[in-house]
Amino acid sequence: MSTMQLYPADEALTRNERIVFNLYVASVLLVFVLMMLLGLTMRLAQSTWLGxxxxxxxxxxxxxxxxxxxxxxxxxxxxxWFFLRKYVKLTLAIFAANYVLFILGAVALLAAVFIGGYAGAxxxxxxxxxHSMNVWSPHAAALFMLGYLLIGVGFLLFYLDAMWAIIRVYGNLGRALGLQWLFGGEIDKSHPKAVVASTMVAITNSIGVLAGAVVLVMCLINIYFPSVGLNALxxxxxxxxFGHMFINASIYMGVIAVYEMLPRYSGRPYPISRPFLWSWASSLVMVLIVYPHHLMMDYAMPFWMLVMGQIISYCAGLPVFTVTVYGALTNVYRSGMRWRMPSSLLMLSMFGWAAGIIPAIIDGTISVNRVMHNTQWVPGHFHFYxxxxxxxxxxxxMFHVIGQRTPARASDKLGFPLYVFGGLVFVFAFLAAGHESTPRRFAVHLPQWLPYDQAGxxxxxxxxTAMLVFAVQILVGLLRSPGHADPARVTG
Ligand code: HEM
Ligand SMILES: [Cu+2]
Known part of the structure; x- marks a missing residue:
C-alpha cells in the first residue's frame, strides 16, 4: 500500500468554492432524480402500466x-473544474455565472415544455x-431555444476562462496538450492529464457550443421572420x-476523475505517456468531424461525408478510450486497490464506457444503420455509457469529496449493486427491443414489444431507488462537511 494521499492539500475547497460546489452538486442531483422519474414515466407509459x-x-x-x-x-x-483548478487559476465568478445561466436556461426549457407545450425533442x-400543427406556439419553441442559448453562453464563458487560465500557465494550448512531445523529446511526467483533457474539451466543446449558438440564432430568426428560409441540411x-460534441464532452470531462483519483485508490502512479498524448490530440480532431454518423439517412449529404462519418466512428472514441481503459486496468491490476464507493464507481465507469460504445460502433456502420436507425438500439447505446x-x-x-472513507457501509453494499443491476436490466431492455426493430420516440408500442418495455x-x-440512496448520502455528506472530509477543510 502506498503513501499516496487520498486528499492532497491542494484540492481543499475555499469557503466560496465550497458554496458554489455544493450548489452545483445539490442541483445536479435533484435534477437527475427528477429527470429519471420522467424517464420512468415514459417507460411505464410504453409498458401500458400508466396512462x-x-x-x-x-x-x-x-x-x-x-x-x-x-x-x-x-x-x-x-x-x-474541481481538478483543473489545482493547476491553473480559474475564475470562481465565471464558474458561478455558468451555474446561474444554467438554472435560468433550465427554467426557460421547463417553462417552454410544461407551460408552452413544446414537444419537439x-x-x-x-x-x-x-411546424407544430398548433400543438405548441412558436413562442414556446422560441423560449426553448432561448433556454439553450443561455446554457450555451454559460458553458462558453467557462471554457474561455479555462483556456485563458491554461494559456497563462502553459504558454499556449498546444503545449498544454503536450503536442511538443508527440514526436519525441522527453515527456515531463508531471504534466497533468487533467490539463490535457481539459484543453481538448475546452477547444472542441466551445466549437460545438458555438455551432449550436449559430443554429439556434438562425432558427430563432426563422421563427419570427418565416420568410428567411433555412437550408434544412x-x-x-x-x-x-453541436449535439454529438456536447454529449461527448461530458465523457471527456468526466474521465478526468479517473485520471486524478484512480491512482490514489490503487496506490500506483499513473503517469502520462506518448500514446496518451497522441490519443487526446487525435480525438480532438476526430470528435469534431464524426457527427455525420447521425445523418446517414440523409441521402442529400455529400457521400464522402457519410463515408468519413462511418470510418471516423470506428476511430474517434477509440484512442482515448483505449489508453484510458487499458491504463486503468493495468493501474489497478494487483495493486491492492482500496475498494470504496469512489473507486468502485470509477471501475464501473470504465466498464460502462467500454460496453456502451460497442453498440454505437455497430450502429455507425452504414449497412447496419439502415436497419437500426431510430430504433431503441440508439437509446440503448447512449443510456449505457x-x-x-x-x-x-x-x-x-461527489463521494470522494464527502470523504467517504469507511469501507463499504450497508447502504453502499446495497446501493451500488442495485444501481449496476437495475442499470443493466434497463439498458439491455432497450438494446433487445432495438434488435427487434422497436422504434425509438414512440409513445405507443405494439403488444409484442411490451415485455421489453416492462423489463425496462x-x-x-x-x-x-439506488440513485435516491446515493443522492441522500451525498447531500448529508455535504451538509456534514467541513470537518468530516479533508478536502472540505475551510482554508479561506
Ligand atoms: C433511470 C434513468 C432513466 C430512464 C428511466 C430513462 C428513460 C428514457 C426513455 C424511456 C427514453 C425514450 C426512449 C424511446 O425513444 O423510446 C429516454 C430517452 C432519452 N434519455 Fe433517458 N432515461 C434515464 C436516464 C438518462 C440519463 C442519465 C440520460 C443522460 C445523461 C438520459 C438521456 C436521454 C436522452 C438524450 C434521450 C433521447 C430523447 C429523445 O429521443 O429525444 N436518460 N430515456
Ligand atoms: Cu454522434
Whole structure:
C-alpha cells in the first residue's frame, strides 16, 4: 500500500468554492432524480402500466432529453473544474455565472415544455419546432431555444476562462496538450492529464457550443421572420455537430476523475505517456468531424461525408478510450486497490464506457444503420455509457469529496449493486427491443414489444431507488462537511 494521499492539500475547497460546489452538486442531483422519474414515466407509459396522454409523453420526452443532456454536461464540468483548478487559476465568478445561466436556461426549457407545450425533442430539429400543427406556439419553441442559448453562453464563458487560465500557465494550448512531445523529446511526467483533457474539451466543446449558438440564432430568426428560409441540411449538420460534441464532452470531462483519483485508490502512479498524448490530440480532431454518423439517412449529404462519418466512428472514441481503459486496468491490476464507493464507481465507469460504445460502433456502420436507425438500439447505446459510464464518474467525485472513507457501509453494499443491476436490466431492455426493430420516440408500442418495455421499467425503478440512496448520502455528506472530509477543510 502506498503513501499516496487520498486528499492532497491542494484540492481543499475555499469557503466560496465550497458554496458554489455544493450548489452545483445539490442541483445536479435533484435534477437527475427528477429527470429519471420522467424517464420512468415514459417507460411505464410504453409498458401500458400508466396512462399518459400522447402529447404529455412527447413533452416528457423533450424535457427528459434536454434536461439530462444539459445536466450531465453541467455535472461533468464540475469534475473538470474541481481538478483543473489545482493547476491553473480559474475564475470562481465565471464558474458561478455558468451555474446561474444554467438554472435560468433550465427554467426557460421547463417553462417552454410544461407551460408552452413544446414537444419537439431535445434536438429541436428544423423545421419541426415551427411546424407544430398548433400543438405548441412558436413562442414556446422560441423560449426553448432561448433556454439553450443561455446554457450555451454559460458553458462558453467557462471554457474561455479555462483556456485563458491554461494559456497563462502553459504558454499556449498546444503545449498544454503536450503536442511538443508527440514526436519525441522527453515527456515531463508531471504534466497533468487533467490539463490535457481539459484543453481538448475546452477547444472542441466551445466549437460545438458555438455551432449550436449559430443554429439556434438562425432558427430563432426563422421563427419570427418565416420568410428567411433555412437550408434544412445545413441546419441539421450544425445541430448534430453541436449535439454529438456536447454529449461527448461530458465523457471527456468526466474521465478526468479517473485520471486524478484512480491512482490514489490503487496506490500506483499513473503517469502520462506518448500514446496518451497522441490519443487526446487525435480525438480532438476526430470528435469534431464524426457527427455525420447521425445523418446517414440523409441521402442529400455529400457521400464522402457519410463515408468519413462511418470510418471516423470506428476511430474517434477509440484512442482515448483505449489508453484510458487499458491504463486503468493495468493501474489497478494487483495493486491492492482500496475498494470504496469512489473507486468502485470509477471501475464501473470504465466498464460502462467500454460496453456502451460497442453498440454505437455497430450502429455507425452504414449497412447496419439502415436497419437500426431510430430504433431503441440508439437509446440503448447512449443510456449505457451515460448511466453506467459518465454518471458513475460524476458520482465518484461527489463521494470522494464527502470523504467517504469507511469501507463499504450497508447502504453502499446495497446501493451500488442495485444501481449496476437495475442499470443493466434497463439498458439491455432497450438494446433487445432495438434488435427487434422497436422504434425509438414512440409513445405507443405494439403488444409484442411490451415485455421489453416492462423489463425496462422495472430496471429503471431499481436504478432510481439506488440513485435516491446515493443522492441522500451525498447531500448529508455535504451538509456534514467541513470537518468530516479533508478536502472540505475551510482554508479561506
Ligand atoms: C433511470 C434513468 C432513466 C430512464 C428511466 C430513462 C428513460 C428514457 C426513455 C424511456 C427514453 C425514450 C426512449 C424511446 O425513444 O423510446 C429516454 C430517452 C432519452 N434519455 Fe433517458 N432515461 C434515464 C436516464 C438518462 C440519463 C442519465 C440520460 C443522460 C445523461 C438520459 C438521456 C436521454 C436522452 C438524450 C434521450 C433521447 C430523447 C429523445 O429521443 O429525444 N436518460 N430515456
Ligand atoms: Cu454522434
Amino acid at each position: 399518459v396522454p400522447l402529447d404529455v409523453f412527447y413533452r416528457v420526452m423533450t424535457a427528459h432529453g434536454a434536461g439530462m443532456v444539459g445536466t450531465i454536461g453541467l455535472a461533468s464540468s464540475v469534475v473538470m 431535445w434536438t429541436f430539429l428544423y423545421p419541426l419546432p415551427v 445545413l441546419v441539421k449538420n450544425l445541430t448534430y455537430l 451515460l448511466l453506467l459510464g459518465v454518471l458513475p464518474m460524476v458520482l465518484a467525485l 421499467a422495472i430496471g429503471a425503478a431499481l436504478l432510481i
